[in-house]
Amino acid sequence: MSRIVVDFDRCEGHGLCEQTAPDVFQLDDEGELHLTHAEVAPERESAVAAAVRVCPVAALKVQP
Numbered sequence: 001m002s003r004i005v006v007d008f009d010r011c012e013g014h015g016l017c018e019q020t021a022p023d024v025f026q027l028d029d030e031g032e033l034h035l036t037h038a039e040v041a042p043e044r045e046s047a048v049a050a051a052v053r054v055c056p057v058a059a060l061k062v063q064p
Contacts, residue, residue: 002040002062004048006033010059020054021047033059 004024013031017024024044026034040048040062052060 002045002048002064004035004038004040005061005063006035007059007061008033010057012057012059014056016054016056017051017060020051024048025051 011033013027013033015027015031017033018027021044024035024037024040024047026036028034037044048062052062
């Protein structure tokens with residue numbers, strides 16, 4: 001199973017990942033990103049891949 005890696009220093013809290021995969025990515029009231037699932041289940045792979053692509057600061061990666 002793949003894992004999501006977040007570069008929290010790079011993340012600016014734009015929220016596009018949350019809009020794309022809200023069951024995996026969540027921003028708190030201060031704009032800090034939290035993962036609800038660090039491991040990518042097969043049913044979430046396409047949504048997580050889309051969230052990685054839309055991140056404007058390239059703060060997200062998926063590692064095997």
